[in-house]
Amino acid sequence: MPEESMGSAQVAPLKNVAALAELIDRVANRPIGLPGLGVLYGPSGFGKSMAAIYCTNRFHAVTVQIKSVWTRKKLCEAILAEMGIPKASTVSDMLDQISEQLAISDVPLIIDEADFLVQRKMIEIIRDIYEGSQAPVILIGEELLPQKLREWERVHNRVLDWVPAEPADMSDVAHLTRLYASGVEVTKELQERLLRESHASIRRICVNLTRIAELARREGLETVGLDQWGKRPFFTGAAPEVRRFGDASARRAG
Helix, strand or coil, rough: HHHHHCCCCHHHHCCHHHHHHHHHHCCCCCCCCCCCEEEECCCCCCCHHHHHHHHHHEEEEEEEEECCCHHHHHHHHHHHHCCCCCCCCCHHHHHHHHHHHHHHHHCCCECCCCCCHHHHCHHHHHHHHHHCCCCEEEEEEECCHHHHHHCCHHHHEEEEEEEECCCCCCCHHHHHHHHCCCEECCCHHHHHHHHHCCCCHHHHHHHHHHHHHHHHHHHHEEECCCHCCCCCCCCCCCCCCCCCCCCCHHHCCC
């Protein structure tokens, strides 16, 4: 089940989904005079984008996921496309359009993969949007995003709160089991091993639960535990070892 197809009710109980929702609510309802940027940061695979999808629906947010090659123009075009507003001809005018619409609608702007904005020295445009609208703006990025933003003082000092995405725990595994291995009883012992070998990554947990569900379907199992899983490896994210096929003469002979 791809992340994009999950309904809000399905992913809501996940720990980092709740953390992002609480951050947006806190920034949106901040007292007058307090800054209006929020940051969710953490390693890849912790479910940050899944949280963004949920919060987009819950808060009717405008959400864009930055690409590594985007320019300021492309960023503004993408935001306006999400708003359903025809773009103006210049970046300056597009920026005014975005700020005006956010101010009128009072919905959050969520920027996923925000590290690319820092990398391409485009982060100041987010400050411009915030200053022009005073709407809540949420930046989502990797573990070092807060440190990267220190170099941009005018952005950094407008952050109301920094929220670290946390590694998955057993409650996340139990909930994801109901989504990715529906109809299969996965024993607590196997869930614990899965969590450990997935290195607490939401993405890897989902991959491994899918493999458990495939095993259950293939072998007609209602319950999968340590004995049924056996010595099968879990997906850990580690690169495969280099394969060896013998020396060159053996390959030619074959």
